[in-house]
Amino acid sequence: GDSVTQMEGPVTLSEEAFLTINCTYTATGYPSLFWYVQYPGEGLQLLLKATKADDKGSNKGFEATYRKETTSFHLEKGSVQVSDSAVYFCASSDNYGQNFVFGPGTRLSVLP
Amino acid sequence: GAVVSQHPSRVICKSGTSVKIECRSLDFQATTMFWYRQFPKQSLMLMATSNEGSKATYEQGVEKDKFLINHASLTLSTLTVTSAHPEDSSFYICSARDRLGARYEQYFGPGTRLTVT
Numbered sequence: 001g002d003s004v005t006q007m008e009g010p011v012t013l014s015e016e017a018f019l020t021i022n023c024t025y026t027a028t029g030y031p032s033l034f035w036y037v038q039y040p041g042e043g044l045q046l047l048l049k050a051t052k053a054d055d056k057g058s059n060k061g062f063e064a065t066y067r068k069e070t071t072s073f074h075l076e077k078g079s080v081q082v083s084d085s086a087v088y089f090c091a092s093s094d095n096y097g098q099n100f101v102f103g104p105g106t107r108l109s110v111l112p
Numbered sequence: 113g114a115v116v117s118q119h120p121s122r123v124i125c126k127s128g129t130s131v132k133i134e135c136r137s138l139d140f141q142a143t144t145m146f147w148y149r150q151f152p153k154q155s156l157m158l159m160a161t162s163n164e165g166s167k168a169t170y171e172q173g174v175e176k177d178k179f180l181i182n183h184a185s186l187t188l189s190t191l192t193v194t195s196a197h198p199e200d201s202s203f204y205i206c207s208a209r210d211r212l213g214a215r216y217e218q219y220f221g222p223g224t225r226l227t228v229t
Contacts, residue, residue: 036220043118043205043223044156051215089155097209097216100146102155 002027006090006103013110019077021106023064023090026071031092033057033066033073038087038105047075047088051095080110114140116208118221125196125228133191133224135206141186142208146218147179150203162189196228 006023013019025031035047035057048057053068062077073090090103115138125131135145143164148156160170160181168181178200180192189208193200207220 032215041225044220046220093218095215097211097218098144098161100158100207100218104155105153107153 002031002092002099002101004090004092004101004103006088006106008104008106010107010109013080013108015082015110015112016079017110019075019080019084019108021075021088021090021108023073023075023103024071025073025090025092025101027092027094027101029094030068031094033064034091034093035062035064035073035075036089036091036102038089040086044089080108082110082112084108085110114138114208114210114217114219116206116219116221118204118206118224120224121222122225123227125226127197127228128195130192130194131196131226133193133204133206133226135189135191135208135221137187137208137210137219140208140210142189142210143186144209145183145189146207146209147181147189147191148205148207150205150223152203156205193226196226198228201226201228 032051034049036044037047048059050057050066056065064075087105089105093100119134145162147159160168162168162183164183170176183189205223207218
């Protein structure tokens with residue numbers, strides 16, 4: 001079945017450091033790919049998404065590019081802030097908005 | 113954008129009682145909604161798919177008689193945890209599916225934290 005793998009962390013960075021969280025997927029067909037962020041005690045918030053190969057999703061300084069050849073969707077940010085501390089989930093779904101598969105989540109802590 | 117709400121956001125109940133959690137799509141109609149469960153420091157696991165006007169489809173290992181799902185309208189699905197026990201304590205998240213042109217998108221609610229004492 002479909003699956004999503006991501007580096008589990010935890011990841012600890014200093015403010016203004018560069019962030020990369022790796023995510024790879026296995027799926028039949030051409031899934032949509034997502035990054036969600038979950039702040040402590042809260043629900044999921046969609047951070048960015050990409051629906052086809054070579055698409056780049058971006059939001060709030062975060063970026064991820066849908067790489068079909070490497071089945072990857074790595075999350076990057078050039079300069080993290082303390083407020084970025086949260087858990088980040090990579091996910092995939094089919095084009096019918098079903099069969100959502102989440103990665104295990106990566107906990108990010110950014111220190112001042 | 114599409115908004116999904118959940119009520120309550122937090123609930124504490126005594127062991128043996130039942131708890132109902134509501135999931136609403138606020139500005140769109142959702143023929144399909146989903147219920148997920150998240151244990152502390154873990155990822156989301158799909159519990160069931162709720163289709164308006166028909167019986168829910170449960171994932172393997174999820175007790176349908178314990179987690180009752182009702183999707184009686186195009187904007188409301190409810191999850192009732194019957195005879196709750198401490199091991200049912202968890203974060204429950206719903207989502208609703210909306211159609212955007214030729215594609216579908218899932219929108220997630222803010223979650224409900226259930227604590228069973």
